[in-house]
Each structure stands twice: as C-alpha cells, then as structure tokens.
Amino acid sequence: MKSQQTKIIAESLLFTPGPTPTPEFIRQAMSQPTFHHRTPEFETIFANARQNLMDLIGMPEVLMVASxxxxxxxxxxxxxxxxxxxxxxxxxFGERFGAIGRALGREVIEIVNEWDTPANAQEVLDLLKVNPDIECVCFQICESAGGLSHPYKEIAHTIKQYNSNIFVVADAITAMGVEKIEISNIDALIGGSQKAFMLPPGLAIIGLSGYALQHIESHSSGYYFNLSKELKNQRKNTTAYTATTSIIIGLQAYFEMLVKNGLHFEDIYYYSANIANATRQALQALNLQIYPKVPANSMSVVIGENTKDIIKILKMQYKVNLAGGQDRLKDKIFRINHMGYIPLHEISFVLNAIELTLQTMNIRSFDGVANRVFFENITLSN
Known part of the structure; x- marks a missing residue:
C-alpha cells in the first residue's frame, strides 16, 4: 500500500540548500532560443540584470562571472x-577560503571554530594586530555547512576601523537574496545563481565597493578570473569571455517576476525570516535539536543520531529530498532549505513527513504538533 501511495506523489520536493528548485517561469524563460552573447539583444538583458543586482546588493558595481x-x-x-x-x-566553505589561498601561494592565517560556533570580532582584531601584513580577510555571512550565521557586520566594521586598507571579502552565496546585507564595510560580496535566485548552477556574482574598484582599475591579476578585465567589459554590457546566457536570461526573469507581482526585496527578506523561524519552532516541538548556536535564515539544520535514517525515509517514502552533512557532520545533521520561493503548503508537507518519519522510527507518536506550531509562528503579513 505504501508503494502505491508514493506513486501518487508526482514530483519530489527538493529542499536542499542549493541547488534550489527552479520554478516554471524561470524554466520557460531559459528555454527560449539562445541569444549569442555578443549581440545587442543580449547586451540589453545583461545590462538590465546587472542593474537589478546593483539595486539588490547596494554596491557601486556588480560583476557576473561564469563559474x-x-x-x-x-x-x-x-x-x-x-x-x-x-x-x-x-x-x-570557510575551510575552502584557506585552501584556495594556499593553492594560490598565499600565506593563510586561519581562525578555526567548531562548525556550530560563530566567529568573534575580537579574535579577528587580535590576529590582525600580530599580522600587520594581512591584505585580505575572508569569511562567510552564512556558513551553509552547518547553517551558521556569523556576526559579519561587527567583524567587517572591526576590520575597517583597525585598518581601512584591508580588503573585506564576504561569501554571501547563501545570504544574498535571503536577508538584507549591510555592505558598508564589505569590499567584495559573493553570490551564486543556484541559491535564492532559483537558477541552475554556473553564474557567480561579485558586488564591489568603491575601494575595491579603485584597486582593480589599477591592478590586473589573473587571466580568466581577472576583475580588471571583466570590469572594463561589463561596463560595456558584455563579458570578457563567453557569458552564461541562459542563466542570465533566467536571472532577469526572476527580477521581472518581482516587479510583476509587486514584490520588493524587503518582502523576500521578511518571508525568508518568517518561514525559517516558524520551521525551527516546529522542529523543536518534535524534540529535534537545532545545530548552530546562531542559525541563518537560509536553512534550518538539525543534529541527531538518526538523521541519516530520517533523510532516507523522507526520500523513499515521501519523496522529500533534504541535504545531509559533509565531512565531520556526515550522517549527523539534516538541512532544510529556506532560500527562494517556497510555498507554505510545501513546508507544511515536509514537516508532516518528518513527524510521520519519527513515528515510523518509533521515536515519537504523530500528533500534528509540527504543523500546528509552524502555523502558530507564521505571520502572513509584515
């Protein structure tokens, strides 16, 4: 009987924190006949998408890179x-910054924390004082390995207050389009297409401060990843190399959808925070433990002994796809995505499926508390 019920559920629900589901309106936009990337038609789309990104991020320049x-x-x-x-x-992903630096021949000073623990601005300052030749500080706004939110505003402010010549690079791949980002002390803000923008992977976004622009206008570094070269080209509404035309068309469709529906960026931020809080309240009502000490709004992360089995049952029986953990968190956590547009009824289904899974595993009896708590904590208007 269970196998027959499963067949009725026509599509799997993708609730992984990237890639996120690509909605129908974006798929339709991307399925149109492809423009050549060196045509006036595509240059117009490119210019509009880039301007919309600048409006979203609030930085003087935004570059798009095929990666x-x-x-x-x-x-x-x-x-x-x-x-x-x-x-x-x-x-x-914080670990990755260090690995990239070493691969490029940089000396890397690293602050290593437990994956549930946010960084401390004072610790950053202390290391800067004993390493006066540090040129650049790199960190995540949201560390998606464990769903952790760093105090990035305090960290960035502390760095610039100590030495305004240090470049501040913030990975906002799972924060851009999810929350309002304070960019006043950030020089480079990194985003990705496959998260809140609900696009396929392959397009990277880099917002740049005035200080960063002054630097790259006078310093040319690298070949493919040369921001000086990209800046000159993208100011002419083209790219140094082949553009990800279909993804950029999909990105512009995302912004056009917001306008069509009368939505502002603040509406997206409010909705994301709202569903994240309500989901975590619902999970805690099931006696599940939220992993990070300071959770980000882009995902909810649960730690426990049975997470591997929970993920397996959700996928096999309910066609719900959650993400597990990586490296030291492998088979110890599951992650539920809140990025992009996620209808309330889909979250409701996932929470019911989790509660039923716990009953299947003889952990607790189903009583519908997850959905009750979820909707008690949802505020439908701001």
Whole structure:
C-alpha cells in the first residue's frame, strides 16, 4: 500500500540548500532560443540584470562571472591579495577560503571554530594586530555547512576601523537574496545563481565597493578570473569571455517576476525570516535539536543520531529530498532549505513527513504538533 501511495506523489520536493528548485517561469524563460552573447539583444538583458543586482546588493558595481561560487572565492583572493590572507573557518566553505589561498601561494592565517560556533570580532582584531601584513580577510555571512550565521557586520566594521586598507571579502552565496546585507564595510560580496535566485548552477556574482574598484582599475591579476578585465567589459554590457546566457536570461526573469507581482526585496527578506523561524519552532516541538548556536535564515539544520535514517525515509517514502552533512557532520545533521520561493503548503508537507518519519522510527507518536506550531509562528503579513 505504501508503494502505491508514493506513486501518487508526482514530483519530489527538493529542499536542499542549493541547488534550489527552479520554478516554471524561470524554466520557460531559459528555454527560449539562445541569444549569442555578443549581440545587442543580449547586451540589453545583461545590462538590465546587472542593474537589478546593483539595486539588490547596494554596491557601486556588480560583476557576473561564469563559474560556481568557488570560482568567485578564487577570483577575490586572486585580485585582492598577493601575499597573506586571514580566513575564518567555521565549516566546509570557510575551510575552502584557506585552501584556495594556499593553492594560490598565499600565506593563510586561519581562525578555526567548531562548525556550530560563530566567529568573534575580537579574535579577528587580535590576529590582525600580530599580522600587520594581512591584505585580505575572508569569511562567510552564512556558513551553509552547518547553517551558521556569523556576526559579519561587527567583524567587517572591526576590520575597517583597525585598518581601512584591508580588503573585506564576504561569501554571501547563501545570504544574498535571503536577508538584507549591510555592505558598508564589505569590499567584495559573493553570490551564486543556484541559491535564492532559483537558477541552475554556473553564474557567480561579485558586488564591489568603491575601494575595491579603485584597486582593480589599477591592478590586473589573473587571466580568466581577472576583475580588471571583466570590469572594463561589463561596463560595456558584455563579458570578457563567453557569458552564461541562459542563466542570465533566467536571472532577469526572476527580477521581472518581482516587479510583476509587486514584490520588493524587503518582502523576500521578511518571508525568508518568517518561514525559517516558524520551521525551527516546529522542529523543536518534535524534540529535534537545532545545530548552530546562531542559525541563518537560509536553512534550518538539525543534529541527531538518526538523521541519516530520517533523510532516507523522507526520500523513499515521501519523496522529500533534504541535504545531509559533509565531512565531520556526515550522517549527523539534516538541512532544510529556506532560500527562494517556497510555498507554505510545501513546508507544511515536509514537516508532516518528518513527524510521520519519527513515528515510523518509533521515536515519537504523530500528533500534528509540527504543523500546528509552524502555523502558530507564521505571520502572513509584515
């Protein structure tokens, strides 16, 4: 009987924190006949998408690079350092900043925390004082390995107050389009297409401060990941190399959808925070433990002994796809995505499926408390 019920559920629900589901309106936009990237038609789309990104981020310039988010991380270390960087490692992606720096021949000073623990601005300051030759500080706004939110505003302010010549590079791949980002002390802000923008992977986004622009206009570094070269081209509404035309068309469709529906960026931020809080309240009502000490709004992360089995049952029986953990968190956590547009009824289904899974595993009886608590904590208007 269970196998027959499963067949009725026509599509799987993708609730992983990237790639996120690509909605129908974006798929339709991307399925149109492809423009050549050196045509006036595509240049218009490119210019509009870039302006919309600048409006979203609030920085003087935004560049789009055909790569994953990791490519943008390498781009920033290539262009904003030559010798020595400081990286904050509170997870797999903070660890990656350090690995990229070493691969590029940089000396890397690293702050290593437990993956549930946010960075401390004072610790950053202390290391800067004993390492006066650090050129660049790299960190995540949201460390998605464990769903952790760093106090990035305090960290960035502390760095610039100590030495305004140090470049501040913030990975916002799982924060851009999810929360309002305070950019006043950030020089390079990294985003990715496959998260809140609900696009396929392959497009990296880099917002740049005035200080960063002054630097790259006078310093040319790297070949493919050369921001000086990209800046000159993208100011002419083209790219140094082949553009990800279909993804950029999809990105512009995302912004057009917001206008069509009368939505502002603040509406997206409010909705994301709202569902994140309500989901975590619902999970805690099931006696599940939220992993990070300071959770980000882009995802909810649960730690426990049975998470591997929970993920398996959710996928096999309910066609719900959650993400597990990586490295030291492998088989110890599951992650529920809140990025992009997620209808309330889908979250409700996932929470019911989790509660039923716990009953299947004889952990607790189903009583519908997850959905009750979820909707008690949802505020439908701001």
């Amino acid at each position: 994953s988010g990791t490519g943008a991380m390498e781009t920033c270390i290539t262009n904003f350092s030559t010798r020595k960087i400081l990286s904050i490692n509170s997870g797999k």
